[in-house]
Amino acid sequence: MxxxxxxxxxxxxxxxxxxxxxxxxxxxxxxxxxxxxxxxxxLDPMQPVTQDRLVNLTFIAIAALLVTISALVTPSPTGMGTHERLGLPPCMFLKWTHIPCFSCGMTTSWAHMAHGHPWQAFKAQPMGVALFVATVAAGLASLVYLFKGGTLERRFNRYGKRANIGFWAGLLGAWVYKIVETCLK
Incomplete structure (x- = not known):
């Protein structure tokens, strides 16, 4: 007992x-x-330290995988369509409406960022630059937390609502930019 x-x-x-x-x-x-x-x-069969390490390792692995794939793909010179080089289908929204979707140019932007061309990345999709930087920062922060203790997830929960609003506002703004940029071509 x-x-x-x-x-x-x-x-x-x-x-x-x-x-x-x-x-x-x-x-x-x-x-x-x-x-x-x-x-x-x-309630919790796993020690909190072990859980934190698994969360951090997961963030690190996802960030590393995304950045590696971005570095391996050659960005499309048109500013969109790089995802097709990864075997994905073309954007159906663009095909049907002749207006780019909110994520058109995202893969191209990531590929440009991974190749060290931030201006071309911004022109392809401004939100792609922000998400690439956030992903790299999250991976690096998770690496620090892996040794320091804690998780990025817990730190982020403080700013979750503001970050969520910022994300959606940035995505909407980038979509408007992409629509205007496409219409002016």
């Missing part, structure tokens, strides 16, 4: 919670269960 000191420590650390006498398990009150319910139920 586990000591009550362990249960108190586990409760304070957030890895367990006490089972309330009025709690129900599958619709039955705890007092009517055919077995004796433990007074503490573990």
């Amino acid at each position: 586990e000591s009550s000191a362990w249960r108190v420590d586990a409760f304070k650390s957030g890895h367990a919670y006490p089972l309330q006498p009025q709690a129900e398990v599958r619709g039955l009150p705890v007092s009517q269960l055919p077995f004796s319910a433990p007074s503490v139920v573990r």
Whole structure:
């Protein structure tokens, strides 16, 4: 049987919670269960440090993969269509409406950024530059947090609403830019 000191420590650390006498398990009150319910139920089988490392490693891997793919593909000189070189189909929105979609030029922008051409990247898709920089920054920050402790996710949660608004405003602005730029050609 586990000591009550362990249960108190586990409760304070957030890895367990006490089972309330009025709690129900599958619709039955705890007092009517055919077995004796433990007074503490573990919620988190994995240590927080291990979880943080897995989150950080995931962010690092995703960022590295995206930047590597961007570096391996040659950007399209037209400012759009680089994704087709990766085996993806052409933009159906552009094909049907003759207006670029909100992400037209994004892959081209990333490819230009990975090749060290920020001005061409901006001309292809301004939001692509911002997302590329954010991805590289997230990967580097996750690398720091991998050794320091914590996660970028927790830090970002403070700014989630503002960042979300900024993302959508930037995407809308970049889309308007892309539409105007395409119409002026």
